Structures are given as C-alpha cells and as structure tokens.
Amino acid sequence: MLDERKAKVLRAVVEEYIETAQPVGSGHVAAAPGINVSAATVRNDMAVLEQEGYLHQPHTSAGRVPTEKGYRFFVDALGRPSELRSVDADQVRSFFASAHGGLETMLSDTSRLLTHLTHYAAVVVGPEKETAVVRSVQLVGLSARVALVVVVLSNGAVDKHTLEFDEDVDDLRLSAAGVRLAGLAVGHPVAELRDLPDDDEPMDAVLAAALETLRGGERPEQDRVFIGGTSEMASAFDAVGTVAEILRILEHHYVVVSLLDDVLGRGLNVAIGTETGIEPLADCSVVVAPYTVDGENAGTIGVLGPTRMNYPQALAAVAVVSRRLSNRLSEGHQER
Amino acid sequence: MLDERKAKVLRAVVEEYIETAQPVGSGHVAAAPGINVSAATVRNDMAVLEQEGYLHQPHTSAGRVPTEKGYRFFVDALGRPSELRSVDADQVRSFFASAHGGLETMLSDTSRLLTHLTHYAAVVVGPEKETAVVRSVQLVGLSARVALVVVVLSNGAVDKHTLEFDEDVDDLRLSAAGVRLAGLAVGHPVAELRDLPDDDEPMDAVLAAALETLRGGERPEQDRVFIGGTSEMASAFDAVGTVAEILRILEHHYVVVSLLDDVLGRGLNVAIGTETGIEPLADCSVVVAPYTVDGENAGTIGVLGPTRMNYPQALAAVAVVSRRLSNRLSEGHQER
DNA sequence: CGTTGGCACTCGATGATACCGAGTGCCAAC
DNA sequence: GTTGGCACTCGGTATCATCGAGTGCCAACG
Numbered sequence: 001m002l003d004e005r006k007a008k009v010l011r012a013v014v015e016e017y018i019e020t021a022q023p024v025g026s027g028h029v030a031a032a033p034g035i036n037v038s039a040a041t042v043r044n045d046m047a048v049l050e051q052e053g054y055l056h057q058p059h060t061s062a063g064r065v066p067t068e069k070g071y072r073f074f075v076d077a078l079g080r081p082s083e084l085r086s087v088d089a090d091q092v093r094s095f096f097a098s099a100h101g102g103l104e105t106m107l108s109d110t111s112r113l114l115t116h117l118t119h120y121a122a123v124v125v126g127p128e129k130e131t132a133v134v135r136s137v138q139l140v141g142l143s144a145r146v147a148l149v150v151v152v153l154s155n156g157a158v159d160k161h162t163l164e165f166d167e168d169v170d171d172l173r174l175s176a177a178g179v180r181l182a183g184l185a186v187g188h189p190v191a192e193l194r195d196l197p198d199d200d201e202p203m204d205a206v207l208a209a210a211l212e213t214l215r216g217g218e219r220p221e222q223d224r225v226f227i228g229g230t231s232e233m234a235s236a237f238d239a240v241g242t243v244a245e246i247l248r249i250l251e252h253h254y255v256v257v258s259l260l261d262d263v264l265g266r267g268l269n270v271a272i273g274t275e276t277g278i279e280p281l282a283d284c285s286v287v288v289a290p291y292t293v294d295g296e297n298a299g300t301i302g303v304l305g306p307t308r309m310n311y312p313q314a315l316a317a318v319a320v321v322s323r324r325l326s327n328r329l330s331e332g333h334q335e336r
Numbered sequence: 337m338l339d340e341r342k343a344k345v346l347r348a349v350v351e352e353y354i355e356t357a358q359p360v361g362s363g364h365v366a367a368a369p370g371i372n373v374s375a376a377t378v379r380n381d382m383a384v385l386e387q388e389g390y391l392h393q394p395h396t397s398a399g400r401v402p403t404e405k406g407y408r409f410f411v412d413a414l415g416r417p418s419e420l421r422s423v424d425a426d427q428v429r430s431f432f433a434s435a436h437g438g439l440e441t442m443l444s445d446t447s448r449l450l451t452h453l454t455h456y457a458a459v460v461v462g463p464e465k466e467t468a469v470v471r472s473v474q475l476v477g478l479s480a481r482v483a484l485v486v487v488v489l490s491n492g493a494v495d496k497h498t499l500e501f502d503e504d505v506d507d508l509r510l511s512a513a514g515v516r517l518a519g520l521a522v523g524h525p526v527a528e529l530r531d532l533p534d535d536d537e538p539m540d541a542v543l544a545a546a547l548e549t550l551r552g553g554e555r556p557e558q559d560r561v562f563i564g565g566t567s568e569m570a571s572a573f574d575a576v577g578t579v580a581e582i583l584r585i586l587e588h589h590y591v592v593v594s595l596l597d598d599v600l601g602r603g604l605n606v607a608i609g610t611e612t613g614i615e616p617l618a619d620c621s622v623v624v625a626p627y628t629v630d631g632e633n634a635g636t637i638g639v640l641g642p643t644r645m646n647y648p649q650a651l652a653a654v655a656v657v658s659r660r661l662s663n664r665l666s667e668g669h670q671e672r
Numbered sequence: 673c674g675t676t677g678g679c680a681c682t683c684g685a686t687g688a689t690a691c692c693g694a695g696t697g698c699c700a701a702c
Numbered sequence: 703g704t705t706g707g708c709a710c711t712c713g714g715t716a717t718c719a720t721c722g723a724g725t726g727c728c729a730a731c732g
Contacts, residue, residue, distance in 0.1 A: 025695050038705050043696065061695050061711040102484065102498040140472040140488040148438065150494055152476040152484055158496045162438040230566065231583035240576050247567035361724050374676050379725065397682040397724050 002054075007078060008034055009045045010054055014066045014074040018308050023063030068273045068307070071285070075270050075311050082312035084320055088117050096324045103127075103156035103329075108226045110301065110325055115229025117317040120236065120305030121250065125257055126224040127155050127298040134185045134193075139178035139210060144168040149181075149210050153190070155293060155329070159223075161213040169206055177206040185214065224299075225253040236306045237283065245280035246304075260288050260300045269315060273307045283307055287314040289322035293329045301325065338385075343414060344370055345381045346390055350402045350410045354644050359399030404609045404643070407621070411606050411647050418648035420656055424453050432660045439463075439492035439665075444562045446637065446661055451565025453653040456572065456641030457586065461593055462560040463491050463634040470521045470529075475514035475546060480504040485517075485546050489526070491629060491665075495559075497549040505542055513542040521550065560635075561589040572642045573619065581616035582640075596624050596636045605651060609643045619643055623650040625658035629665045637661065 002010065012032040016024045026046060030039040046064050049055045054070040057063075066074065084092070095113050099106055107124045114122035132153035140148045145168060151159040185193060193215050227250055234243045249255055259278060263271045263286060271277075271286045287309070288302035301322050303314050338346065348368040352360040362382060366375040382400055385391045390406040393399075402410065420428070431449050435442055443460045450458035468489035476484045481504055487495040521529060529551050563586055570579045585591055595614060599607045599622060607613075607622045623645070624638035637658050639650050 023695090027695075039695095040697095040705055040707090041703085044704090047697080057696090059712065060697095062713075063695065100498065100500060102496055104496075105498070135478065136474065136476040136486075138472065138474060138486075138488075142471065142490065142492050146492075148488055148492060148494065150472075150474075150486060150488060152474075152486060154478065156478055156482075156484060156498065158484065158486055158494065160438055160440075160494045162436065162441070162492065164436060228587065231580045231587060234570075234576060234580040234583055238576055240570060240574055240579055243576055243579055244567045244570040247570055251564065251567060359724090363724075375724095376676050376678090377674085380675085383726080393725090395683065396726090398684075399724065 002049075002052075002073070005035075005037070006045045006049060007073075009042055010049055010066075010070060011074060011078045013046070013049075013055060013064055014070060014078070017066055018310055021308060023058055023065050025063035028063075066308075068275065071272045071307060071311070072275075075272070075315075079312045079315065082316050084117070084313075084316050088317070089320065092117070092320055092324055096328045099328060102158070104158075104223065104226075106325075106328070107299075108228075110321065111226040111228040114301060114303055114317060114321055115232055117321070118303045118305070118310075118314050119229070119232045120303040120309060120314065121227065121229045121233035123250075123256055123260065123300075123302045123304060124226040125260060125300045126157065126226070127293065128224075129153055129157060129159060130191045131189055131296065132157065133187060133189050137178070137182045137185045137214075139163075139174050139181060139206075141169070141171060141174050147174060147206075147210075149213055151185075151214065155298075157223075163206075163209050163213060165206065165209070173204065173206060177204050177210060180204075180207055181210050184211070190214065225256060227253075227256070229303075233305060236309075242280075242283060246284060249278060249280055250304075257300075259286065260302050263288050263302075264290055264300060269318075270311065285309050285311075287311065287318050289318045291322040291326045291329070293326065295330075298326075298329065338388075338390075338409070341371075341373070342381045342385060343409075345378055346385055346402075346406060347410060347414045349382070349385075349391060349400055350406060350414070353402055354646055357644060359394055359401050361399035364399075402644075404611065407608045407643060407647070408611075411608070411651075415648045415651065418652050420453070420649075420652050424653070425656065428453070428656055428660055432664045435664060438494075440494075440559065440562075442661075442664070443635075444564075446657065447562040447564040450637060450639055450653060450657055451568055453657070454639045454641070454646075454650050455565070455568045456639040456645060456650065457563065457565045457569035459586075459592055459596065459636075459638045459640060460562040461596060461636045462493065462562070463629065464560075465489055465493060465495060466527045467525055467632065468493065469523060469525050473514070473518045473521045473550075475499075475510050475517060475542075477505070477507060477510050483510060483542075485549055487521075487550065491634070493559075499542075499545050499549060501542065501545070509540065509542060513540050513546065516540075516543055517546050520547070526550065561592060563589075563592070565639075569641060572645075578616075578619055582620060585614060585616055586640075593636075595622065596638050599624050599638075600626055600636060605654075606647065621645050621647075623647065623654050625654045627658040627662045627665070629662065631666075634662075634665065 009029055012029045012035060013024050016028055026039040026042040029035055029042045046055060050057060050064065053067055054073060055064040056067045058065060099109060107126050111122040111124040132155045134151060135154050136152040138150045140150060142148055145165045147163045149161045149163060230247060237243050259276060269288060273282050273285065276286055283306055284304055285307045286302055286304050288300055290297055290300050292298055301318060303318060345365055348365045348371060349360050352364055362375040362378040365371055365378045382391060386393060386400065389403055390409060391400040392403045394401060435445065443462050447458040447460040468491045470487060471490050472488040474486045476486060478484055481501045483499045485497045485499060566583060566586065573579050595612060605624060609618050609621065612622055619642055620640055621643045622638055622640050624636055626633050626636050628634055637654060639654060
C-alpha cells in the first residue's frame with residue numbers, strides 16, 4: 001500500500017499529466033498544492049512509485065508518466081468525487097427538462113450532451129427490447145411479396161422488419177395475419193414470444209414468418225447504439241493511425257456494445273487502456289454507467305477518450321447523465 | 337485549351353500524384369507510358385501548365401502537384417471512363433442480389449459497400465418522405481399523456497414521432513383519432529397533408545397534434561443519412577487536425593445533405609476542394625450520384641475522400657452502385 | 673521551330689554536431 | 703527522514719554541410 005505522501009505525489013503526477021500531456025518532473029510536483037516537501041524528496045518517492053509500477057519514465061532524465069496501474073489507483077483511491085461544474089450541471093438539468101421526442105431521439109441527443117460535457121466520444125446504448133412489452137404490432141404490405149412488421153414497444157422504441165414472401169400475398173390474408181399476430185404479441189414481453197403460444201390452430205405462412213422475425217431479433221445492435229463526438233475524440237490523439245483504428249472499432253457497434261457490457265459485467269465503471277481487452281484501444285479509456293427504467297437495468301452510457309482522460313470529470317458527467325436519464329425515462333410509466 | 341501533349345502530361349502528373357502523394361517531377365512524367373518526349377520537353381510543358389493554373393510547385397526545385405483546376409480538367413476531360421475491377425463489380429452484383437431487409441438496412445449496408453469499394457468515407461442519403469405515399473398510420477399510446485405516431489411509407493421507410501399532451505388521453509379517444517388520422521392520410525403523399533383537408537368537422541386536439549407532427553417533418557435528417565468508412569477516410573490524411581475537422585462536418589448530417597444536394601444541383605458529379613463550399617473540406621473531394629426509384633429521383637449517394645482521391649475509380653463505383661441501387665429499390669413496386 | 677541534351681542552380685530532406693535545459697540519482701549535511 | 707548540492711543523462715532544438723531530385727535556361731540539332 002502507498003504511504004500517504006506517495007499517494008499525494010502520484011495524484012499530482014496524474015493530474016498534471018492529464019492536463020499537460022507532458023511527462024512531469026519532480027519540480028512540478030513539489031510545487032503542487034498539498035505537497036510540502038522538497039523536489040529531492042519527491043524524487044525519492046517517484047523512484048519508489050516507478051519501481052512499484054505506478055509510474056513510468058520514457059527515458060532517463062525525463063519526467064514520469066502514469067502507467068495503467070497508476071491511473072487505476074488514481075481512479076480507485078485518489079479521485080476526489082468531483083462535482084460537475086455548475087454550468088454543466090445546469091445544462092444537464094435543462095437538457096432533461098426540455099427534452100422531448102421519442103426514445104431514439106432522446107438517446108441520440110443524450111450522446112451529444114455527453115460529448116459536450118466531456119469532450120470525448122460518447123456512446124449511448126439503448127434498452128434491449130427483450131424485456132419490453134409489445135404495445136402494438138402491425139403488418140403493412142409494401143408490394144405483392146413484401147411486407148413490413150412494425151412493432152411498438154412500451155419503452156417507446158419502434159422496431160421494423162421486412163418480410164419477403166415466396167408467393168403473392170393479398171391484403172386480406174395480410175390483415176388476417178396481422179390481427180392474429182397482434183392477438184398473440186400485444187401485451188407480452190418480446191422474450192415471451194420465444195416460447196411459442198402452443199396453439200394447435202394451423203398457422204398461416206405469413207403469420208409464421210412474421211413471428212419468426214419478431215423472435216429473431218435480427219441485427220439487434222443496428223438501432224440501439226448512438227455514438228457522437230468522434231471529432232473531439234480525434235483531437236485528443238496525435239497519431240492519425242491511432243484515430244483511424246479507434247474509428248474502425250467504433251464503426252463496429254456490436255464490439256462497442258460488448259465492450260461496455262463487459263466492463264459493467266466486471267463490476268467496473270472505468271476500463272483503462274488494455275483493460276478494455278481491445279488491442280487498438282490500448283491508448284484509450286472508457287467510463288461507463290448503466291441507466292435504469294423503472295428500476296430495471298435498461299441500457300448503458302459511456303465515454304471513450306485517451307487513457308490520460310480527465311477521469312473525475314468524466315465519471316461525474318456519466319453518473320449525472322445516467323441518473324437523470326433514468327429519471328426521465330421512468331416518468332409517466334405508471335399508467336396504461 | 338490544352339494541346340494534346342500537355343493534356344497527356346497533366347494526366348500523367350495527376351495519376352502519379354494520386355498514387356504516390358508526392359510532387360511529381362519531369363523525369364517521372366517522361367517515363368510514363370504514352371509520353372514519348374524527353375524530360376526537357378516535359379519541363380517546358382509543365383512550366384506552361386503551371387502558368388495556366390493547372391499545376392503548382394510547392395517550392396522551386398520540387399516536382400509539381402495538381403491544383404483544383406488541374407483535378408477539374410482531369411475529371412472533366414481526361415478521366416478515361418474506367419470500369420470497376422471485375423472483382424469489385426462481382427461484389428456489387430452479389431451484394432444487391434442477396435440484399436434483403438428494409439429500406440434503412442439496405443441504405444446502411446450500401447454505405448458499407450461503397451466504403452469497401454473506394455476506401456473513402458461513404459454517404460448514403462435516403463429518400464425524402466415528401467413524395468412517398470402514406471401506407472399506414474397508427475397512434476399508439478405509451479403512457480397517459482404520451483403517444484407515438486407511427487407512419488409507414490410506400491418506400492418502406494418508417495417514421496415515428498412522439499406526441500405529448502397537456503391532459504390525459506384515454507384509449508378510446510386515441511383510437512378514434514387514430515382512425516380519423518388514417519382516413520385522412522393513408523393513400524396520400526406526405527406533401528399533400530400540408531394542404532389541410534378543409535374539413536369543417538371539429539378536430540380533436542389529439543388528431544390536430546398528430547397531423548401537425550406529420551406535416552412538420554421534424555428532424556428530417558435524423559434517419560435519412562448513413563455514413564460509413566470514416567476510419568478509411570482518416571488514414572488518407574496525415575494531420576489529425578484535418579481529420580477532426582472533417583469528422584465534425586460529418587457529424588452534422590444536415591450539412592452533409594445540403595452539400596450533396598448542392599453539388600448535384602450545380603449539375604456536377606464531383607466537387608473538388610473549395611468547390612464544396614465548406615472551408616474545412618478544402619482538402620477533400622466529394623463524388624456523388626443520385627439514385628432513383630421508379631424513375632423518380634429518390635436520394636443521393638456519395639463518397640468523400642482527399643482531393644487527391646482516385647476519381648475514375650470513385651466515379652465508377654458511385655455510378656455502378658447508384659444504378660444497381662435504383663434497380664433494386666424499384667423492384668416489385670408495380671403492385672398494391 | 674519544336675525538341676533535346678547539357679549544365680548551373682535551388683532548396684528541401686537527411687544527417688552530423690553542438691548546445692541547452694529539464695530532469696535524474698546520489699551523497700553529504702541537517 | 704529530509705534537503706540542498708552536484709554531476710550526469712539525454713531528448714529537443716538549432717546550426718551547418720551534404721546530397722540529390724528537380725528546375726530553368728541555352729545552345730545545338732533535325
């Protein structure tokens with residue numbers, strides 16, 4: 001364990017490095033508020049911190065840079081809980097007070113809000129539809145052999161799937177299937193549709209196809225992930241190659257979703273560098289928080305920035321936004 | 337006008353610069369196939385081409401780099417029509433043969449296809465809903481004061497808008513409004529809803545609100561723009577600042593849409609550098625093509641890359657994809 | 673007269689060298 | 703245990719020479 005002064009030294013190094021992105025030397029640390037010892041003493045401490053793996057020296061006679069272990073200790077033990085700056089807090093408040101529009105709109109705007117607060121890339125993952133209750137199902141014919149299944153869920157999400165038939169299907173048959181489909185699905189959670197209704201009445205091919213699609217959960221990430229602020233993220237790095245690699249990751253939504261889930265699953269709020277488990281993100285950190293609807297875990301929000309991100313600020317922003325988003329989404333769910 | 341040999345020289349410079357991203361000298365041009373004169377002669381021609389504004393010399397004793405005017409001439413007069421490589425052509429064919437899913441899925445996948453073909457960022461803009469015919473409208477209650485308007489259009493697009501009421505609205509009232517709304521809207525193009533149906537029957541507040549939303553076309557760009565391949569785009573530049581600026585533009589979908597519309601509106605397929613009219617895109621070029629559904633102009637596809645992009649290849653890719661996309665989307669629109 | 677080889681010249685890129693200074697480790701003194 | 707002093711390290715910056723790709727100009731050539 002780190003003695004109290006060494007912890008202070010480590011904190012000073014991390015904080016200054018986050019700010020300047022330059023290796024920090026003993027002189028600067030000694031000048032930091034709260035450090036009341038000489039540079040020489042700081043040097044001794046830093047030598048120990050390096051041996052213990054909290055700091056790293058790019059080369060002899062350079063300052064020190066935090067290692068992942070250093071950041072980790074900073075986040076776990078040293079991060080003063082840091083409030084949002086009140087301007088930002090106001091902004092969050094007013095955002096959620098005035099927010100309107102459907103679920104998707106809301107989530108997309110939330111990602112913009114998070115970017116604005118943190119200046120890093122923001123990721124918002126919408127609720128899985130699994131637990132949501134089907135509020136309405138409709139079959140709409142588009143052409144002789146193509147129809148659309150449109151599902152409205154209780155959380156405000158709208159799902160659509162295309163059906164293609166092998167034979168022409170007339171309106172009558174379509175609407176009959178639609179009615180039966182509605183009868184089967186409305187009022188039930190999507191997940192329940194999987195245990196088929198065990199009805200011995202023969203099933204129309206149209207109905208069967210539509211049910212199959214509903215169960216399938218085809219392309220589940222497609223409309224669930226909202227990513228913003230990639231430009232802000234880009235400016236935080238200096239190698240264009242790094243930026244390109246990160247963008248490539250972000251383009252694969254399912255990777256992003258599983259990354260966030262994985263981090264939360266490990267019980268963490270923060271994944272630092274290689275802790276993300278994704279090699280191209282070795283220079284990145286991720287700060288995540290779940291949000292809830294009516295107390296149920298619903299989705300995840302997070303920000304992605306360089307490992308030398310401002311963790312206290314990012315943690316505060318993510319926490320506040322997730323809390324307020326949860327409240328906002330839980331409003332007025334009592335009725336109907 | 338350029339004499340034939342000077343044109344060949346210009347083409348050689350552009351082609352080599354596109355390939356190497358290095359200023360090209362007279363020696364290389366003289367060695368290019370089709371140029372059967374000496375380097376000295378090429379030098380004379382290049383001096384003229386520079387005076388005429390087609391080429392630029394970063395500094396004395398460096399090779400030449402094409403100017404925007406040079407690229408423009410290349411694209412307008414020198415671009416040999418260039419087929420896609422047959423591997424790629426096959427890929428496009430098989431993509432559209434096996435493509436399935438709804439409009440949005442299709443467009444999103446198309447953007448991925450374009451990226452894959454060109455290695456630049458790809459933009460696909462979906463049809464405006466204006467001309468599409470409403471195939472189905474539905475009002476779905478989410479909570480006592482919140483309902484969703486879900487509209488299915490003939491082109492397969494699904495639009496959704498949230499309604500918030502000042503007072504509780506019960507299911508009866510909602511479904512009544514839904515029925516009347518459907519009666520008014522189904523079968524008509526969205527644009528027509530604007531000339532209100534001039535009905536003197538008093539209009540329920542719910543119905544009025546829903547109609548208003550339909551007309552509003554609120555957040556029209558939201559679900560219409562599909563952008564992919566930003567990581568490939570990033571690798572084409574070497575300054576991270578440039579990349580960040582471009583990403584910022586791409587995040588503003590409405591800017592992208594109006595850029596593409598603007599270019600097409602000027603009757604162009606290509607906008608080079610400042611021709612885009614967007615300052616941060618000074619180092620970028622855009623290649624665009626419209627696509628049609630049943631002969632009607634429907635949307636736009638395009639790629640965005642560095643000014644030294646491979647124009648013939650990009651033009652070919654965009655042309656082929658737009659053609660096949662048009663065909664695909666026009667299929668089976670005869671009935672219903 | 674357009675084309676060409678020859679030639680002096682330019683100037684960025686590359687590499688060697690020196691220098692500076694921020695930072696270190698160590699040590700003796702407090 | 704802490705501190706000031708000090709010799710040392712080494713990356714960054716600046717200076718300078720060198721190299722070579724490329725140029726413009728010119729005289730000669732068919």
